[in-house]
Amino acid sequence: MLEVRDLTTKYVTRYKEDVYAVDRVSLKIEEGKTLGIAGESGCGKSTLALSLMGYYFPPLHYISGEIIIDGQNITGMKPDEVRKSILGKEIAYIPQAAMNALNPTRKVIDFIGDVIRAHEPSWTRQMILDHARALFERLGLPPEVLYKYPVELSGGMKQRTVIAVAVILTPKVLIADEPSSALDVTSQKMVIKMLRDMMESGFIKAMIFITHELPLLYNVADDIMVMYAGQIVEKGTAKQTVFDPLHPYSKGLMGSILVPESGLRSAKLTAIPGAPPNLKNPPPGCRFADRCKYVKPECRVMSVPLYEVSQGRAYRCILSEEELRRAYNHGEQGKSVFER
Template sequence: MGNVLTVKDLKTAYKSRLGQYTYAVDGVSFELQEGRTLGIAGESGCGKSTLALSLMAFYFPPLTYLSGEICIEGRNIMALPYEELRRTILGKELAYIPQAAMNALNPTKRVLNFVRDILREHCPEKSKEDVQKMLAERFALLGLPERAMYAYPNELSGGMKQRVVIAVSTILDPAVLIADEPTSALDVTSQKLVMKMMKDMLRLGIVKSIIYITHELPLLRHITDDIMVMYAGQIVEHGTTEQVIFDSIHPYTKALMGSIIVPEEGAKDWKLAGIPGAPPNLRHRIEGCRFAQRCRYCGEQCPNHTGQRNRALSDGRFYRCDLAEAQLREVYARDYQR
């Protein structure tokens, strides 16, 4: 299968009223193949949500596009006028489930009327009856009761509102669905339902591929094929889910995994280790390694803390570090014995 989404050297920033830039997404490149789910993980403030907004071309102040390409099936959407982008790409090729999606519905409108307003922009030829039929079929496919179409948002439970937002976001069968922490405000049962629903949409061909954003790395084990780990606006590791979770290679990814409680046999005796310090201030350009000040392995072996060497391993993964794989595995064998 070919690539549905290709991103090349994407750079976006937040511009203050004084003209200062905070470089939230700095040189991000990746490819997403049809039929696969890509997870994006990292701690709060690493640029995950900004990357999602950037991929959707939601460039409204203070978010500013600087450079790079975002190609949907070979078509660079950043070269399109915004009106054409809104009519032909957003919702149809790219769909977005925002953070706090449960608050995304209009509280003064029934769900059906809310969807009619959306489709009036993208499919003006659709009648009210057509919209009602489309929504009813989508609700039935995703296990939502038909009565939810005629409800106000406050009449729905949190889990049901979340599922309704997912149904509405995918009503036009987009090529790529970008889900920004869609289960963070839900209980465990509702989380399981939402993740199952998203996997079903991929299996049924409702969407071609999914980007799933979260700060919970273990959660990605159950839904993604590949994982990208972000730190300070850059991708520091990219590999399959099994590689990143069970055989992390970048010091930041390894530290993240070492700070997580996992439900494994004997885990209660494991020692957890936090990551010291705080992420760097992205208002200033950082030419060297952005994790250097927090990395326990940074020292003489990292000349000038450049951190700019992108290393590709034989198993297909990529990581961004000056230290070679053999050096890292040697220190991990000593420090991460559980």
């Protein structure tokens, strides 16, 4: 459905400095699957989401790699061609600040009309209206929302409306960047249910779900990739990545989650010291070396590839799987907070 091979993109700042926010990222997502992407702020998750669409505009620039959607390689395509034939139809994007993505002075039906006419200029207003009503009913949204302004909608309804506008042309792949952020628990549940229903009904074929909320990601995604400083440091199934992380950063990330359950008040959380490297001048070796308690001298000079442990499971570290497990067992007691 979607395959990415060694994708590298960078930002060029006003001072002509290169910031490599996505560095040789490869991924593959099959039909009917949801891929989760986790990592701290600034690690490149949102830049990766933008890069996957193959539509680049300054300051973001394509450097190398391939993006293949349903057998079609879209790298090297002209921006106008990508916008007309790929965006919205093959791959759609829900931006991180989705609730602020709509012009407050226009009605929802006007946004839908703009999207459809960009790809189907022959459609009449009545055809657009009929299509929008049918879609909203299918997604469990009241049809009267079509005639409202964004400022008349609640946060949860506005978020669900943005999702509906994004999928109006039934794309094959949907990229959701923090779709449940800034929402209360009830609204989050409605948004997640809407996304899952679209997947289960085949309305969208595959989804990439980006979020900071790891417990949520575990319940939504089939597979999870962990990003750090522009690189993928671990990937595997949701169960593997959450319950049995291999990379030291993934291990620290999973151990930093606070679970408000009875009997966990005395549980000690893991803190990751230090700060990520400056991507204007990333270190030559492992990018996590300065924050890793298992670091060795060679970690700071050796380029660390992504080692495949088994089919679909991989991590980026010079230590073997056996060495990592031995280090974790020696230094930590108890189970993951997900299991306690």
